[in-house]
Amino acid sequence: MWDISTQEVCFAYGGKINILNNMSISIRKHSFSAVMGPNGCGKSTFIRNILNFYTPQKGSIEIRGINIKGMKPTEMAKIVSFIPQKSSLSADLTVRDLIMMGRVVHIKNKWIGFTRHDKEIADNLVEQLNLEKFADRSALSLSGGEFQRVLLARALAQEPEILLLDEPTSSLDMKYCMEIMAIVRELTVKKELTALAVLHDLNMTAMYCSDIFFMKDGSVRYHGTPRQVYTSEIIKDIYGIDALILKTEEGTPFIVPKTHPAIPAKKEKEMAYV
């Protein structure tokens, strides 16, 4: 029933202040869920805990009912794949080579390496995500939006059941942003996978995501559908902003800030010098 479920996860870097504080969350199968909240509330850290990149000090994380503690990276990578905000790719690889990276975890015999099947999957993804034009170009020469699409293709090459995304659209313009969101949504609607994304754009999220989790200070404060949780009170509580909640013709809520947030006193002083 639940694809990802965490129970009272606590995590701190180097054992200091808790970044995650009794974080409990349950993600429905085939949902496109968004984790949102102010900067520094622990969203990205949480994603990295689910990825098993960090190990929580307390609590448990289950994926498809299996506790991920002690799960090997190769086992994880066949179920879960990850898309970062910005890849730290440092090598000059072609788009096709980069997509093939997603197939490495499925290699059965390391001496032989990729099989024809792996190459076919990569070719299909190139076609599916409209990457033919760039397939043999250097990945580092692509624009931000094109690159994110390649990362998406690489993540899908892993043939995952769950997709974790950490601010996948934060550096993209509106068109590319919607493109990525639409592709991910389609994948969940077609029941090919479950997606959990850290997102910032409330209005974009309302358009594409089915479940929203609002986080603050390391734990979930509110969750529900966009219609349920996009209220002035909740936005005020989470972001400290007075906002107007409007509705589109289809009834999708969208948020317009009413006032500027108070500029912190110290900042104001600095600005006076300018």
Next chain:
Amino acid sequence: MRKRILLFLIFFIIVFLVIFSLMNGAVKTSLKDITDVFFNGSANTPDYIRTIIMDIRLPRIIMALLVGMMLASTGTVVQTVYQNPLADPYIIGISASATFGAVLAFILKVPDLMYGVFAFVSCVITSFLIFRLSNAGKKLNTATLLIVGIAVSSFLGAFTSFAMYMIGEDSFKIIMWTMGYLGGATWSKILFMIIPLVFSITVFLYFRNDLDLLMSGEEEAHSMGVNVSRLKKSMLVITALVVAFSVAFSGMIGFVGLIVPHTVRLLFGCSNKKLIPLSTITGGLFLLACDTISRLVLAPMEIPIGIITSFFGAPFFLYLAFNKKGGMNR
């Protein structure tokens, strides 16, 4: 197609260099001498020609090829592990630690072939120390890398210099270690070097795809199924092994692991499947060329080979450090 031609060219140059190097030196030999020694037994050639070719020049040529291969392949892998194109065993101080181990073995008067083992132990310890110092091998910025390198090299270099100072007039062997010297090549040393070379190249190639993933950074590599810390640690142990043996038998030869992988990356791309074998071959070629230069420029006097590689390598290093473009971004 262009790449095929380049590859063919590399092989051609190696063959040419081997023959050229066999013919030239303090004593010149003819092509006929060489074919006679190789194919007709030694009946037609004088003994000293045979000795020069089979016992002096050929082992030295093979040694140069092997050491070049070792340095270039480890350079490639170290750069991937630290995700920085300036990472090279010589620059980050691993070579200095191998020298330290070898010098220690020399002072303790253990048999020659044990030098490699001493160098290896010292190399592994230093590698892990550097790994810890440099933020557990996360993507390294160049400044940290260089600071760690300077500190480690100077610290261990202090011991080596002290040993040289204390030994005084007999310190020729240690001086050779610090400058790189291929003159001591023998068939038994070659045998001792082939083992770590073949072993390391095999392991590097086995993990070629995992190493590719590492170029996306730790997090992404982990999410694609790589046990990052285990992979990095095993790669460091193996590079330490290779560097230790190359330094123990031929001294510190700098910059090969920097120039060669970088050039190959520019020509053939970053994929480790191609990069590792091509760097290895080109490394052999490069060092053989340098060694031939070192023997012939001031013949009959020889220039220690480390001087030649540093002469070419240091300006190249500067170029790399200040040129943002390149196969691997920082």
